[in-house]
Amino acid sequence: MSLSIITDDFIAEENAIHQEIYDSIDKNENIIFSAGAGAGKTYALIDSLKYIINNYGSKLQKHNQKIVCITYTNVAVDEIKERLGYSDIVDVSTIHERLWSFIRLHQRELLAVHTNKIEAEVDGLIDDLNTNEDTDIEKVYRVYRSLSTEFKVSFKDYMIEKKDVFYKSYGRNSENFKAVFNGELDCYGNILKNVGHFKKIVSTIYKIENYIYCLKKIRDKDDRYTTVRYEPRFNSDILHRMLFSHDTLIEYSLKMVRKYDVLKQIIGDSYPFILIDEYQDTNPLVIEIMQLLSMHSAKINHDVFIGYFGDKAQNIYDDGVGANITSLHSNLKHIKKRFNRRSTSKIISVVNEIRSDDIKQVSIYMDSAGDSVKFYHSEPTNKKDEIDSFVSKYVDEWSISKNNKLHCLVLTNKLIAELSGFSNFYTIFAGSQYYKKNFEYVNTELLSNDLGKLGVIPSALYKIIKLKKSLENPKTPLTTLLSKEIYSILSFAELKDLLLQLKLITGDSLSACLESIFNVYSAGNESVQKVINEVIDLEELSYSTFFGYVLDKLNPNLDYDNVAEYNNAKKKIENLFSLDIEEYNKWYEFIDNRQDSSVVYHTYHSTKGIEFDNVVIIMENSFGRDRSKFLDYFSNVIDPSGLDKEAKCKFENTKNLLYVSCSRAINNLSVLYLDDISSFTDGVEHIFGETQPYSATK
DNA sequence: ACCCTATTGATTTTT
């Protein structure tokens, strides 16, 4: 077994690095700790927390002070809490939760910041509507601008009166949308000629009205307008209802910290130690907040220690600060760790080549030799078949089983759906009116691992599949199947009978499954009905009600009078309901993160922070709208110095994504590139060594 | 031939 024997010298060196962190903590010297993938970064963070607890804990307690530990995701919060163990002097949280706790009590000042923001928004919107000379903006508002002042006012009044109709018709195609206002807008010239522009103009007018109304209420000190609130469940602000979301929380926090010295002092005095995990993902404004805290505390001579932990090469999201951190927070002491505790030496040398910066990792293990890294390329006619073939080649070669899984990394969720066997399910959802209009929701509402984020219909289907799968699986504990209030009041005989009845639920399509559920429901006793009621939350339990529910939710603006439109939408739901239930099962397994199969598919992005023994990476030229993301990367990798700023930025982003994906592998790594690589073979070989063609019919 | 409008199809992730 490899990766088990650690060199003594390296242990000493690792200890010395930790000692360096301790020294900085003691000297109250802000640090940035950088370590590559698999280096034990989180370990260093937790070790630092423990050092602070042990050496400063009682002092902190005496002064009613705490340590702040901030990280990027709730999953990471839970992991740190678990690994650290319980401590009442460390507040581990996401950045948003912590910032909100810093500012939420200062509502009077927040209200001023909020009012300013709304005023600025109104100014911007009024400018767009009337005077902004930007060609794209001018084009949209041109028809409105050509109206006389008098007509502008009457148009505004008319549209405000028609608000309900406007929103109800919003999703229709242009012909049907125009029909809604037929003839009634003729006096406003060509206002309705371009429906896209019309919607934009009217939305702008509504927004301005909402904001002005809100500002008036704030000025009048209306009860409902005296406090603002951070709402983490939405992705965007609803400023006129005194709610704001993630980005605005950071913006408000920075404004408050900038403006009020007392706030800086309160934060610094309450939290003399601030440790930030995954700094590369942190919003630059947050770094600015930290810098301000640090400068102010120095000025008033109150000690505050700030420590950043992360890796600039793993910054794969655009809003993360990445390598810019040093220009935003000055005088940070750099501490680096060069060890890798994860991978075999060949993989380490590849990922070193990818990151090509000042961190060249070496394995901490003496026995780090291992299998080589492979890079194949091919130009198949059918990508799915090619990937399937490539994966099965490695299932054999690496002796893949449920105990030795193969993890296959691809770029899109759509491809995962195809490879995991629920492509029809995915396509029908993505093609529904609701998900077409809100394209980005397909990922969050249909494919999220966080069940709380599932959309209404995905969530309803999830519950049904869960019931069916639980009933089929003889190992399912009763407590999973039934809620306590149901099983606790039943006799054993009644319980047995209940299970017997429920087990009649079968079906190899969703319709069949639903039919049997509703049959069991109508034939069943009170307990049976209770169980089913918990799964399907509808007033009336019948097939047609459920069908109508799904139809309505996936087509929220369906015009029931339009026969063609109605039939079309109905057909899609029928298709969805008649799919092989196996597609639902595969989808269920995917979102439940409980893939039983020996091959598991992931997106590159979603693997951040985890590691796998056997990794296959599927790569191609394009990603999203960028037709040449990886092509450009490999074409420039030998000498990226000539790139302009924008190209450089894209290059870095691709590099980091490649770094994150390749560095997941512990033992085996093989890449399959699904495009012609002849124009950049030298670039690929610079990173991966030899390349070879792959052919499914080898 | 050119301009404008409508439709279509496409990335990932987190708070």
Added chain:
DNA sequence: TCAATAGGGT
């Protein structure tokens, strides 16, 4: 949301 493209009008 947004860029690319199809399609209609002049």
